Structures are given as structure tokens and as C-alpha cells.
Amino acid sequence: MKRDSHRWKWILVSPALVVLILAASGPLLIVAVYSVLSPGNMGGVSWEFSTDAWFRVFFKRDIFDPENVTLNADHLAVFRRTLWLSFQTTLICAALGFPTAWFIATRPVNRRMVWLFLITVPFWTNLLIRTFAIQELIRNTGTLNTVLLWLGVIRQPLELMYSDFAVLLGMSYVFLPLMVLPLYAAMDKLDFRLVEAGYDLYASRLQVLWHVILPLVKPGFIAGSILVFIPSIGAYVTPRVLGGGRSMMMGNLIGLQFGQGRNWPLGSALAMVLLVIVVVALVFYLRITTREAGGRDGQS
Amino acid sequence: MKKLIATGLAAVLTTTGLASAEGVVNLYNWGNYTSPELLTKFEAETGIKVNVTDYDSNDTALARIRQGGHGFDIVVPSNSYMQTWISEGLIVPLDKSIVSNHGNIAPEWVDVDFDPGRAYSVPWQWGTTGVIVNTSVYKGDINDAAVIFSPPDELKGKINVIPEMSDVMALAIYYAGGESCTTDMAVMRKVRDTLVEAKAHWKALDYGTVDAHVAGDFSAGIYWNGATMRARLQNADLAYGYPKTGYPIWMDSATVLADAQNPENAMKFINFILEPENAAMISNFARYANGVTGSEAFMDEVMRAAPEIVVAPELAAAGRFSPACSQEVNDLQSQIWTEVLQ
Numbered sequence: 001m002k003r004d005s006h007r008w009k010w011i012l013v014s015p016a017l018v019v020l021i022l023a024a025s026g027p028l029l030i031v032a033v034y035s036v037l038s039p040g041n042m043g044g045v046s047w048e049f050s051t052d053a054w055f056r057v058f059f060k061r062d063i064f065d066p067e068n069v070t071l072n073a074d075h076l077a078v079f080r081r082t083l084w085l086s087f088q089t090t091l092i093c094a095a096l097g098f099p100t101a102w103f104i105a106t107r108p109v110n111r112r113m114v115w116l117f118l119i120t121v122p123f124w125t126n127l128l129i130r131t132f133a134i135q136e137l138i139r140n141t142g143t144l145n146t147v148l149l150w151l152g153v154i155r156q157p158l159e160l161m162y163s164d165f166a167v168l169l170g171m172s173y174v175f176l177p178l179m180v181l182p183l184y185a186a187m188d189k190l191d192f193r194l195v196e197a198g199y200d201l202y203a204s205r206l207q208v209l210w211h212v213i214l215p216l217v218k219p220g221f222i223a224g225s226i227l228v229f230i231p232s233i234g235a236y237v238t239p240r241v242l243g244g245g246r247s248m249m250m251g252n253l254i255g256l257q258f259g260q261g262r263n264w265p266l267g268s269a270l271a272m273v274l275l276v277i278v279v280v281a282l283v284f285y286l287r288i289t290t291r292e293a294g295g296r297d298g299q300s
Numbered sequence: 301m302k303k304l305i306a307t308g309l310a311a312v313l314t315t316t317g318l319a320s321a322e323g324v325v326n327l328y329n330w331g332n333y334t335s336p337e338l339l340t341k342f343e344a345e346t347g348i349k350v351n352v353t354d355y356d357s358n359d360t361a362l363a364r365i366r367q368g369g370h371g372f373d374i375v376v377p378s379n380s381y382m383q384t385w386i387s388e389g390l391i392v393p394l395d396k397s398i399v400s401n402h403g404n405i406a407p408e409w410v411d412v413d414f415d416p417g418r419a420y421s422v423p424w425q426w427g428t429t430g431v432i433v434n435t436s437v438y439k440g441d442i443n444d445a446a447v448i449f450s451p452p453d454e455l456k457g458k459i460n461v462i463p464e465m466s467d468v469m470a471l472a473i474y475y476a477g478g479e480s481c482t483t484d485m486a487v488m489r490k491v492r493d494t495l496v497e498a499k500a501h502w503k504a505l506d507y508g509t510v511d512a513h514v515a516g517d518f519s520a521g522i523y524w525n526g527a528t529m530r531a532r533l534q535n536a537d538l539a540y541g542y543p544k545t546g547y548p549i550w551m552d553s554a555t556v557l558a559d560a561q562n563p564e565n566a567m568k569f570i571n572f573i574l575e576p577e578n579a580a581m582i583s584n585f586a587r588y589a590n591g592v593t594g595s596e597a598f599m600d601e602v603m604r605a606a607p608e609i610v611v612a613p614e615l616a617a618a619g620r621f622s623p624a625c626s627q628e629v630n631d632l633q634s635q636i637w638t639e640v641l642q
Contacts, residue, residue: 041627042384043363063635064489074642141515159457161517162504244504245463245641253642259359260465261638 028275035268043262053265057273075253075270082250083277085168086232090179092172093228094221097179101220104180105187116184119177127174131241134170135161162244170238175231179224186220222289229285230278250274324349325565328365328372330552331356331507333425335585342572348565356507357464365390365557373560374569376424376552380466382414383624391555393419398567401574409551409591413623421553422570423591425526425582428611428619429467429548431541432513432523432531442541443615445475448522449498456501458519460512463505465637467548468495468522470622474546481625488632495640505641513538526588529608540608542615548622551591 035053037045055061057075062068104115122130137143138160145157160166190213198208236251243252250270257267327334331354339350353372355361358381364370366388377385385391396402405418415421433442438455440447448459449472461468470480472495478487503518512518513531523531528540554573556566572578579590580598589609596604603609611619625633 042381042630043359044366063492063632063639064485074639078642139512139515140517159503162506244460244506246502246504248642256638256641258363259357260463260641262359262634263638 031268031271035265035272037265039263039265043258043264045264050265053263053269056263056266057269078248078250078253079273079277081164081247082233085164085171085249086229086235088168089171089175089232090225090229092168093176093179094225096172096176097183097224100176101180101183101187104184105190112188116181119180122177127237128241130174131170131238134166134173135241138166138169161242162246164243164247166242167235167239167247167249170242171232171235174238175228178227178231182223182227183217183220186217186223190216219289222285226282226285229281233278233281234274250277323347323562323565324351325374325562325569326351326353326372327569328353328355328361328370328375329424330354330376332510333376333552333586335581337585338573338578338581341578341581342569346565346568346572348568350569358466362390368559370559371561372557373562373566374554374556376554378466379412379414379551379553380622380624382421382553382555385555386415386420390558391420392558392560392563394422394556394570395563395567398564399571399574401571404574404576404579404592404594406591406593412551415553421555422574423579424552424554424573425586425588425590426549426551427525427588428542429462429464429471429522429524429550430528430543432521432528433539433541434513434516434519434535434537435539436537437519442539443544444541445471445543445545445547447520447541448502449475449494451498451501451520455520457503459502460504460506460509460518460521460523461502462507462509462522462524463641465633466622467524467550468640469633469637470548470620471522471543471546474548474618474620475543477545480548480620480622481629483629483632488636492636492639495636499640510534524588525608526586529587529603529606532608533602542611542618544615544618546618546620549619550622 034045036049036051038048038050038052040046056072058072060070060072060074062070100119104112104119107115135142139145140157140159140161144160145154148154149157160169194212194216195208198212203211234251235249236255239247239249239252240255243249245252248256251274254267254270254274257263257270261267325348327350329352333354334352339352343349355364358378361375361377362381362384365372365375375385375391394402399422402418402422405423409423409426410418412418431442431445431447433447433455435442437458438447438452440452447455448461451459469491472491473480473482473487476487476490476494478484478491482488506512509518509521509523510527510531513521513523513528514535516535523540525540528538532538532540554570556563556570560566573582574592576592576594577598579592579595583590583595583603584598584600587603587606587608
């Protein structure tokens with residue numbers, strides 16, 4: 001009887017398991033296998049084992065001088081730009097998200113929903129459209145330059161498009177709500193009597209912020225940072241439109257190998273590298289959070 | 301509630317039923333390349349609805365069709381890719397019993413090396429790849445690839461290069477003094493060095509930039525003649541240059557996919573675009589010549605004397621029709637191209 005119910009559990013859970021295995025592990029396996037094959041004729045793969053793709057991720061062999069092997073500076077530059085831009089995006093979102101979330105959390109309860117609702121409005125429009133809208137704002141003859149020229153602040157239009165700055169601006173705008181929402185959730189649970197207690201004990205505004213509020217909303221920061229950092233690393237559309245094929249991020253480098261680059265194995269290997277970076281970043285964040293929890297236990 | 305669902309289902313069934321009665325044809329074509337008027341006219345004449353999906357490069361189109369399950373009927377590849385499409389069995393020969401207008405193909409476009417006798421494909425449009433220059437920024441000679449490959453100071457950091465390998469490689473090889481599909485390593489090394497060096501002065505490698513050239517985001521670039529004409533019609537400072545060291549001539553041709561769901565409708569559409577009046581509609585929209593006899597009579601006045609379409613006699617000889625290169629040459633070009641793009 002007992003064994004029977006056990007079997008039923010497995011049977012009932014099997015559709016979910018099958019979907020998980022097929023949808024998560026299957027594609028991943030294909031990517032892993034492709035990364036050790038040879039590039040096919042004009043795209044695709046040919047079924048010959050080769051470690052060339054992995055070699056190319058990190059090293060470069062001169063086309064006309066095969067003996068000359070160097071570190072692949074182009075790829076490393078893209079990795080570095082990806083990590084640095086994602087880190088900056090997270091910082092900017094945190095800096096802008098904190099006051100925004102604080103503002104919402106300190107409104108009367110019945111109005112908070114209106115503000116939260118407004119935060120989600122940008123999601124109604126397609127990401128591509130929003131990115132093109134930013135392009136309209138910052139291009140040479142765009143709104144920003146037109147206004148600044150008219151005001152006489154600048155004499156020449158600022159060259160903002162197709163730069164790391166443009167990509168950073170675009171990503172910060174796109175991902176900001178992902179920081180605001182978890183921060184708000186953390187602040188919503190904040191016991192404001194603790195803030196008052198801080199003031200009663202003659203703490204300055206800065207001290208209250210640093211020693212009372214920030215530690216209490218830290219889980220919100222961590223959740224928000226993960227939600228912003230991870231998609232930033234894999235961003236494709238924003239750097240594609242605002243970076244113009246020059247300020248490439250990893251997503252674009254991978255996309256390139258499956259299109260014009262015609263090197264699917266290299267694209268697959270790069271995708272695996274991206275995956276490793278994401279996992280390392282996640283583990284890093286999780287370790288910070290668990291250490292935090294342990295510390296609090298130690299204090300009590 | 302049940303009634304609501306039933307009505308909904310009935311509605312869905314009716315609409316799909318209607319659609320399949322007259323049929324559809326799914327066209328997979330370059331972005332901003334298909335005249336909406338042409339589609340309206342085809343629908344009015346045949347009752348067949350045309351759905352258009354865009355692609356931005358030959359590689360994108362090839363990769364997507366190879367995967368299967370795409371649902372497209374017609375694709376429009378460039379000459380340098382056509383042999384790949386044919387040899388991999390991705391496209392089928394034309395059904396001449398439906399494509400009765402086959403004789404309208406201009407004689408010079410029938411026995412082409414990428415599809416001898418036009419067994420598989422019919423001309424969509426043809427054009428050249430040259431340079432677009434904003435003459436208010438740069439006053440020098442624009443019939444020179446040096447504008448892009450060794451840019452003058454006033455153009456540095458203001459150049460966009462379309463990321464289409466065959467076009468850019470051809471221009472660079474001619475600039476380095478080579479022939480199409482050359483295997484001369486000295487020339488190819490020069491090509492690589494020129495491109496890598498020049499890239500430092502390019503602002504972007506992007507498609508779909510008619511409005512960016514019009515708005516002045518870029519002051520020069522490698523671009524196609526028809527797209528340049530569309531930009532020039534909106535901004536008179538823009539001009540099209542034919543590099544005197546050599547520039548590629550290309551043709552995109554419409555062809556029917558082997559796994560088309562509506563092959564008969566596709567053949568009807570292919571036949572339709574070979575009518576001179578309809579071919580002219582394509583040209584009037586995208587601003588390229590089309591290779592269909594008699595279509596000139598239906599073209600807009602602005603196209604007949606346009607410097608982007610009518611090549612000056614002293615520059616005509618520099619135009620070269622780029623053949624399909626061998627696999628080894630393609631590999632070498634791909635490697636250089638990837639290095640440039642990264």
C-alpha cells in the first residue's frame with residue numbers, strides 16, 4: 001500500500017520532471033556538445049571532435065602566421081566590459097532604486113499601490129521599443145542634444161550613441177524596476193519604531209540610515225542586485241541597439257558567432273563561459289547572504 | 301461560460317477556415333525591402349494573403365531556414381549565397397507552368413553563374429555597394445574607398461559600416477589591389493591589416509541606418525545604393541560614391557523553399573513579381589533596379605536620373621559582379637571578418 005502511494009507520487013510528478021529535464025538539461029547538453037565540435041560549412045556544426053572553439057575563447061592564432069599565438073585580447077575586452085557594465089548598472093540601480101523605494105514605502109498605505117503600479121508601467125512596452133526611444137533621446141540630433149544646444153550649454157552635439165555610456169544608460173533604465181520592487185518589499189516590512197528609537201537615542205540621520213535602515217533592508221538589496229546583475233550579464237538587445245555592434249557585450253559576441261561569424265562551436269563555448277560567470281556570481285551573492293545570517297545568529 | 305467558449309471556438313474556426321480558403325504565402329525577406337503596395341495588389345488580384353517576416357543578413361536567413369519548422373515559402377538570398385541554398389537542397393526549381401513570365405527576366409540576368417538559366421530563382425532587385433558620404437562634412441573625392449579604409453580626420457569616429465561580410469570584404473580586396481575571391485596571401489594580409497586599422501575609426505557596424513545617416517549620427521559609411529538614395533531624398537547633403545578601385549555589384553533573387561507549406565501560392569507570387577509593372581513597384585519602394593524587362597517604364601521619375609542608379613561611364617568599369625567563392629576562400633574571409641567584428 002505504502003509503496004503504491006510512493007509510486008503514484010513519482011508518476012504524478014513525472015510530467016514536471018520530464019519538462020525540467022527536456023527544457024533545462026537538453027538544450028544545455030546540446031550547447032556543451034556543440035562546443036567540442038568543428039564549425040560547419042557556412043554556419044552549423046560538423047560532427048568532428050575539436051577543442052579549437054575552447055582554444056579560441058582564450059587564445060588567438062594569427063591567420064597568416066599560425067605559429068603566432070597570443071591571448072585573445074578581443075574576447076577578454078568583451079568579458080571585462082560585460083562584467084564592468086553589469087556591475088555599474090547594479091550600482092546605479094541601487095543608488096536610484098533606494099530613494100525611489102523609500103519614497104513609495106513612506107506614502108500612506110492606500111497610495112502605495114498607485115506608485116508601485118506606476119513603476120511597472122514601463123513593462124507594458126516592448127523592450128526593443130523602449131531601447132529605440134532612448135536612442136531617440138541621445139542621438140546627435142536627439143532631444144537631449146537639441147535642448148542643450150538651444151540652451152547654449154554645448155556648442156557641438158555630444159556624441160553619446162554607440163558607446164559604453166549609451167549601453168550603461170539603457171541597461172540602468174531597463175533594469176531599475178527590478179531593483180525598486182524587492183527594495184520596496186523589504187522596506188514594507190521595516191518596523192519604523194526602530195527608526196524612531198534610533199532618533200530617541202540621539203543618532204544622527206546618517207547614523208540611522210547606516211546602522212538601522214540599511215542593515216534591515218539588506219535582503220532587498222541582495223535580491224535586487226541579483227535580479228539586475230544576472231540579466232545585465234546576458235543583455236543582448238540594449239548593447240545591440242545602443243552599442244551599434246562596437247560596444248559589444250557577451251550576448252552580442254555569442255550572437256555574432258551564430259550569424260556572421262559562422263562559428264557555432266565558438267558561440268557554444270562562449271555561452272558556456274557566460275553560464276559559468278553567472279553561476280560564480282550567484283554563488284558569490286549567496287555566500288554573502290548566508291554569512292550575514294550567521295553573523296546575526298552570533299550576535300543574539 | 302460554456303457557451304462563450306463554444307462561440308469563441310466557432311469564431312476561431314471560421315477565421316482560419318476563411319484564411320485557408322484563399323490561402324496565404326509567407327515571404328521571408330530583407331527588412332525594409334518589400335513594397336506594401338505590391339502586397340496589396342497581389343492580394344487584390346489573387347485573394348492570397350502575403351505575410352512578410354524580415355531578416356537582416358544572409359547568414360541569419362540561412363541559419364533559420366536550415367533549422368526547419370520556420371513556416372516560410374519564399375526567401376530572397378544574395379548571389380554569393382545562392383549556390384549554398386541550391387547545393388543543400390533548401391530551395392526547389394521553379395515550376396515553369398506557373399511562372400509563365402520567366403521570359404520577362406532581362407537577358408543579361410538569365411545566364412548568371414549563381415543560377416545558370418534561372419532554374420531556381422528570379423530577380424528581386426540588384427544594386428551596388430559603395431560609400432555614403434555627408435558632403436557638408438567631407439568635401440573631398442567620394443568615389444574612393446579610402447573614405448572608409450583610411451578616413452580623413454573630419455570623418456574619423458563618424459563612420460558606419462554595414463556588417464555584411466561579402467560586401468565589405470569585396471570592397472577591401474579591391475582596395476588592396478586584389479581580385480574577387482583572391483587566394484593571394486599578400487593581398488589578404490593587407491586586407492586584414494587595413495580593416496583592423498580602419499575599424500578603430502569606425503563608430504558603428506550596424507544595419508538599418510537610413511534614418512541615422514539622415515539625422516547626421518554618421519557622416520560616412522559603407523552602404524548600398526538604394527538605401528543611400530532613400531537617405532538622400534530626405535537629406536540633400538548625402539551622396540553616393542563608387543570606389544574607383546572597384547565596387548561589388550550584387551543581386552538578391554526570390555526563390556521557393558523546399559519545405560514551403562504553400563508552394564503553389566509561392567510560385568504564383570514569383571510569377572507576379574516578374575510583371576514589369578509589379579517589379580517597378582518593388583523598385584519604387586526600395587530604390588534599386590530590378591532586372592525585369594520593361595519595368596523602367598513604370599518607375600518613378602526620380603529613379604531614372606538618380607546618381608545612385610545611373611552609374612557615370614568612367615566609373616561603370618570599376619563595378620564587378622562578385623562570384624561565389626570557394627570554401628577555402630570563404631573560410632579565410634570569415635576568419636578575417638570575425639577578427640574585424642570583434
